[in-house]
Amino acid sequence: MMKLHTIKNKTIFAFIILTIFSCSKDFLDREPIDALTIDTYYNNYDELRAAVAPMYSTVWFEYNDKGSFSFGDCLGGNMINPWSYEEFVYFTYTSLNNTIATGWASLYRVVGHANIHIVNIMEKSSPSIPEEQKLQVISEARFMRALAYFYLARLWGDVPIITDNIALKDDYIVPLNRAEDVYQYIINDLNFAISNLPDSDPEPGRVTSWTAKALLAKVYLTFSGFNSTEGTRDEAMLDSVIYYAGDVIQNGPYDLMENYPDLFLTKNDNNIESIFAWQWIANNYGDGNSFQAYFAVSSDVTGCEDGWGGSVTATKGLAEMFTASDQIRRKATYMMPNDTFPEIMSSEGGYVHTGEGANIKKYVVGGPEDNDGQVHTMSAGNNTYILRFAELLLIYSEAILGNRASTTDAEAVEAFNRVRQRAGVSTRTSLNFMQIFDEKRRELALEGNTWFEIVSWWYFQPQEALDYIATQNRGRYLPGADEEPSDDYFSPPNSKMQMPYPESEVLQNPLFNEPPVPYDFGE
């Protein structure tokens, strides 16, 4: 009996000891098994390229989704919906505005993703990847960061320059930086990109050194008037614009497309005129272009659940811009009663516009069958232009005009007339500022640009820009209505020319109430 007992006890003790020490040392090591981590990524050139691939679309989605048109065209006075975004047409937005906050968040998300990729590629990528390939991908990220800051600087002015997002967990109370430093930061990023990007890229739509030069030209043109006290632009910067824009126009791979409406067909994404565009694919929410979801007249047009644009129309002011001879661009921009669009609802012989309103046409591409399936609900495959060759030509003309009242400079006039000729309207022999401004507004209407032209003007001639806004008729354009709606004019105060910081940001960071500080560029 004793013996049996002893054996039993020994077994049991052995069992206890076994279980207590049964957990091997790595029992608690549980790394992710369904996702790559920043420590297991960045191994080769393909992975680096895949890291910046979403920076051509996904990261911009929420800015493109509402900010782009609310700021560029509602504030710009081209488009009106009395039910929503009307606060931008009427200048009644406040710091509580949702679109302002999501636009702000989206732009900073671009900055954040770019920062993290840049740091990780420098610190964590495989040493076997050639340096020039790393620098190329870093340049793509820095180009995107520059573009995001360009929007931030024009919309808000003084904003914080964020370079290390991971460090923010320890202290996210950062000061505002001066707008001029933000511009300098953008120029640095673009110069880096020009030096390190190739002249061409096998993948269409990827940025090259030409893309960076073209954007730098636009940045310099905008910045040239910043903080001007004499109502003039900085000549040295204007020279830079002429230098970079001229280089791209003369030596770059771009040209105008022949037929203006063709620019906006999904199948013509990344055409010869496209310098930079956000690259959308029709897939899930967030992968594609959501523009037509908000602006197409009905779901018959989009062939999807969306098409909420029944009450969105051009403003009377925009309609005044298009003369009787300027109907090619007009018809590609907004619809008039009885306009026929064979490319939309093509299986039913095309869409014939009915109803009273001048509804939106540009970027409205129709349903899946009109686009080889490249349309889903809130997710269409057509690109969003950020910079196309026609705009670069006008930038070039504007820079040559510079601070003069008018110019007959051959290159300026020629560049300008190329845009006019393509639109099928008469050419000019001499140019002044207002002519170029109006041409940009017509050419680029509903492409999210007009407000930024006004801001760029306001930088060096604030009162003139405010006076211009006061002359914009922002009433609804309803050419088919029995009763014409009233004209609407608004005179915003100077303070409305820059967006308010979202209130939730000010609540979380009291330094937003303090004056901006100079940015420390290091060397």
Add this chain to the structure above:
Amino acid sequence: MRKWIKKRGFTGNRPLYYERKISTPLIVFLLNFTVLTTFLSVVASAQEGELTITGIVTTDHDRNPAPGANIIVKGTTIGTITDLDGKFSLEVEQGVVIQISFIGYLSQEIVVGDETNFNINLKEDVTQLDEVVKVGYGTMKRSDLTGAVVSVSSEDIKSSASTSLDQALQGRAAGVLVTQNSGQPGGGVTVQIRGINTLNENNEPLYVIDGIPISGYTGDNTNALAIINPNDISSMEVLKDASATAIYGSRAANGVVLITTNRGQQGETQISYDGSFGIQQLPKYVNVLDLQEYATFLNEREEIIGFGSKPEFADPSVLGEGTNWQEEMFQVAPQQSHNLALTGGNEKTTFALSGSYLDQDGIAIGSYFKRYGVRLNIDNNTRKWLKLGVNLSVSRTDERITINEYDLLSEAIHQSPDIPVKNPDGSWAGPDDVFGVSNPVARALDTENARKRTQLLSNLYADIYFLKDFTLRSEFGTNISYLNKYRFEPSYEYGKVKNPETESSRIAENNFDWILKNYLTYNKSLFERHHLEVMLGHEAQAGIWESVEARRQGFLTNTIHEVNAGDILSSNAYSQKSDWALESYFGRLNYSYDDRYLLTATFRADGSSRFSPENRWGFFPSFALAWKISNEKFLQDVSQISNLKLRLGYGEVGGQNIPSYAYGSTMGNWATQYGSGFLIANLPNPDVQWESQKSYNVGLDLAMFQNRVEFITDAYLKKTDNLLLVLPMPLYTATDLDWSVAYIEPPAVNVGSLENKGIEFTLNTINMAGEFFWKSGITISVNRNKITKLVTSGSYIDQSIDVQTITRTAVGQPVGQFYGYITDGLYANADELYSGTHTAGAEVGTEAGVSVWVGDIRYLNLDGNDSIDAGDRTYMGNPNPKFSFGFNNTFEYKNFDLTIYINGTYGNKIFNELKRTNEDPMSRSGMLSSVKDYARIGLIDPDGDPDDIYNQYVTNPGTTVPRIVTSDPNVNNRISDRYVEDGSYIRIKSFVLGYTFPRKWTNAVKIERVRIYVNIQNLYTFTKYTGYDPEIGAQRQNVLKSGVDQGRYPSPRVYQFGVNLNF
């Protein structure tokens, strides 16, 4: 098994009634007086002689037999005990008094007269001091507890007639605040034990079901415990203070609820059936505009803004009431439940087997919850030194959650009354405007969003008794679950709202958690007065979760929802997988001296895979002392006090509720033009470490008057440090708490400290103990919490709705207060307008359509600067109650029983988001009827300039609804105190009336017991809140944003009829 009563002293010739009467309260005295008079009259008619009496002793109103109850002839040692069926037989002289006693129950005395067969029904005493209760990794006698532990009995659970057991906790345990987040069948619940203990989303206690830990956290509006059948529960123990919970270490920061299921008993197999049928209805509608009112309103609005009405509204008086969307969305819904249980066994083996079925339709159409379950518990005395057993439960739930997932109840309020539900041809109708609200009735019925979950819980144990005084317990448990999610978005055409794109998604998730534990207990009494118990153990647990999803679009019809029927070219597939592990060492020492002084000390060390190797281990000690004052000499002669105990405790517990791999950073995969693209998915924090909580508790237990009055009070102070939080940060950090495209999850950070202090009272009394039996129980819980430190630079954390801040959690303040603007009526005329300060950047009085104007809301300028801006926001109310309470009354008379249960909260505030969205006078669809009170602008001089602001005034200046304006420059519907309402309520939670048929009737049909009952749940709610239901809780269990009503599914009123049968 045998339980003997404590011998009481011989009372001589003193009249028997006298002994019990001493010092009892008046009510008991009166009661006994009636007993006495009855007794005297019986004695007077009694005759001398020997006879054999027989009888059966049962307990409570469910009349289960009481095996081993003592039957003693009063004043003698003559007696017997009842057998396994509660029966006894005894020879006595006529006229004697017999005393029936049973531990845990009030004794009864009966005079033997002519009657020789007795049915004796014993009533539970209120203290249950001798009851054995579960503590972590062991059991204890209730009287030996040193920590704050409260039990909820199976009787309480059954009488609440809840479909989920956490609901049964509501108001029944002091210190436990239960809030239903949704009245949807199977819907979510938040349970807070002693306040908000952590800032991260998981504030739910740890549930340990027969040894298997299950988190109450789901992160959505479903319920983790809905899978458990409440009828299977024999008891729930809520461990409240750290001296009780520290043995669970890292998972115990929010308290622990131990759940024990029914086990078998020796004897003839008992069969019981419980079944009920009920109907449920919506207690109250929200007032919305009917068609005439809507048309009138739109016409008035069009006069002001120039657009937006309809030609058919020209003469509202010819219109009918239109569609009442709430009536269309809600229905009278049936529910039924059936439970069959078998228990029995012999000396070697006992078992409990049960099967259950619950079928509950929702009061909102297209929602339902079904549960099927089987449970088997077996215990086997294998050898003298070995006991083996198993608990097995398999259950399946089937629920449809379309209503909650698509927010259809708020859509039903938002839809306009001019839209019919169906067209004359029977097809679904819809708005004549693409921008309109879709058809919520059609959506509820046609859009599939369902879940089926199968869960297997098993726990295998062995108790090995080797060496004297040593027991080794080994347990292996698993929690295996399979969850299928079904979604189908049909193509539809509801008027102008169309969706030509169908989409189906099928998700299969499976989860496998296992736990292996071994612990050794040494139990020894030394030198009579010293008692020692030591426990040491080790535990390892791990889990793996996987999911697979398939998705397709392009279905040709809406009839077949399976993915195979969709367009093969649109196929999408996803899979995910994650795992975790936890390893622990723990131990406990219990020492008692002379049954007067008790000491408990525990420690636990936990290693968690959630932290980086450097920060992996956490250590959690606790100490508690108790002094049984009633066992001191100076109190032994005070017969009124049967128990008086003082408890002191201190303990530390931890928290690890952060996402897996928060110390590192993963890459998310996004679809792009260039193939897969990879972006960082979260910001890493390699320094993140354990949350730790220190808590102090002092408690007093008092039982008086032969345990007819029990009073328990506890006061506590808890300090939590290194609070874990996935930190909401400003948007410029590129992080976002809510899913947005390309979002980066913020880092998990040790963000600060908070403290909770509170006091709890429980008073249980038996007010009448005779033929008319009345017992009552009151619980009151008071808790205050305060943030003491935050490492965020601004020392506060904000939460928002539509990127507007709605709550703020700040140092020195309670968690999650509403934060916004304070309103002061509206500008009634130009003088008032110009005398105030105005929204920053807004123009004032320049033009009615685009500037701040007469009829706009006046916001208080709190920071005294020259405009209304961010600095003018302030605290607008606390969503946490000042106190909560439960009040339970049970009455029994003859065969009738009645339970009335009331609960409520006081002092909590609700943010009525439903009102904010539906009282907006510029809404494009339906609105609350209060919108009719919009500020109307009149002309002071009717012949004067109609556009001159000095000629305008508000004709109804008392209103709270602002004027009508298209582009509202004053942001009248910003987050302000206009939408903050008092959320206090008192609810008659349940009203149960039961009748037990006399045994002699039921025995004839071989049924031991039949009880029928009627139960009305949520009979009435007293509240000032204007929404559906004041019980809001925390959306998706996020405590930083609780009390925000975004269209919560209201809790139904239920009329239930049921039957309990024992064979």
